[in-house]
């Protein structure tokens with residue numbers, strides 16, 4: 001299993017809140033007027049936990065993820081990641097925080113077709129001018145079960161394997177938090193299960209914090225809890241979710257209950 005940085009000592013961020021949002025508002029100005037994507041979201045994501053974020057289309061899930069990961073700025077409110085308040089950081093410090101402490105996994109695997117799995121994993125660190133030690137790349141390849149596929153290009157890998165390469169790429173910087181936006185959205189159910197088991201293992205083993213947007217109740221059932229969003233607000237929360245309970249909650253939301 002891949003070992004996160006300083007696992008011999010307990011990091012401050014692993015015993016408290018890895019991510020905290022306080023009264024976060026996010027508005028977009030459009031030709032049609034102002035869109036309130038987030039309308040006062042407060043949430044804590046404890047270190048070493050796995051949270052699924054669900055809700056109807058347009059409820060603000062991706063915006064929440066983008067703001068929490070420092071990929072987008074908030075209109076008002078605060079976002080803290082690993083103890084740092086994002087709006088208080090210079091753009092340089094924010095870049096370093098994102099590079100060193102945060103991983104991001106998308107629905108589209110976003111792999112470079114001409115590069116091998118290993119080269120794809122190495123790419124972000126190379127572009128940042130800080131190549132990963134080969135041992136680190138070996139460790140993440142092993143942690144996602146792709147040691148024997150390191151030399152394969154994306155076209156030679158299944159969808160599930162490609163997403164595992166994308167996860168390894170997010171892990172090679174040894175982040176505290178991984179944000180995943182519909183990571184199983186493009187996968188069949190068997191590959192989805194494989195990827196979700198892997199993610200679950202990264203939380204249970206090395207103690208990663210994972211925040212995952214999904215539309216799929218079965219995917220959400222792998223998480224420790226589900227946060228439900230509606231109209232840019234948190235409308236509910238479910239601990240120890242099962243697929244049936246999640247589906248029932250979503251159906252109730254759709255029915256306006």
Ligand SMILES: Nc1ncnc2c1ncn2[C@@H]1O[C@H](COP(=O)(O)OP(=O)(O)OP(=O)(O)O)[C@@H](O)[C@H]1O
Pocket residue numbers: 028029030035036037055056057058059060061062063064
């Ligand atoms: N860059 C943007 N400019 C203008 N409006 C935006 C922008 N990004 C998101 N929005 C709007 O903000 C609201 C929330 O969008 P968001 O993508 O966060 O929802 P979502 O819950 O992730 O939706 P989906 O499940 O369909 O992906 C929507 O009304 C959307 O149209």
